[in-house]
Amino acid sequence: MFATEFTLSDLRTILLEAAGTDENVDLDGDILDLDFQDLGYESLALLETAGRIERTYGISLDEEALSDARTPRLLVDLVNAHLPAARAV
Template sequence: MSEFTLLELTARLRECAGDAEEGVDLDGDVLDTPFIELGYDSLALLQVTGVIKRELGIELSDDAVVEAETPRLLLDMINASSTLAA
């Protein structure tokens, strides 16, 4: 599998939990912006990772997801898990 990208992550966030906070551009440089500032809580992230598990077979622990406070950290976890699964 190729690397899971920020574009793919933001698309899943929008699908599962709606748009970001008003005034936040998910298409901008949000890699290091905390999810809470983007308007996504841990429940939204768990929904997204559930979809990723169903679509890609990548499973992350709930604790790991909660610890991933930014898109960059979550993408790193997803891509590391993808590499291990391959």
């Protein structure tokens, strides 16, 4: 069964599982519009995060679109844009 919505809470959980967190970063704070690099996540950590999202939610994220998703808000929106397509399959 596929999820109907990917939330910031879902992203926080996957980020912590995939790459942990910098001790100076509060993922529970207002992070929606902060750049992932400012949150301490480099490209390798984001690739691992994207892989977990794809496996968990049964979607495929385009690499170019993924590289453009520089903030949690953009990544959540990207994942949610793919969820209806996954349910239709």
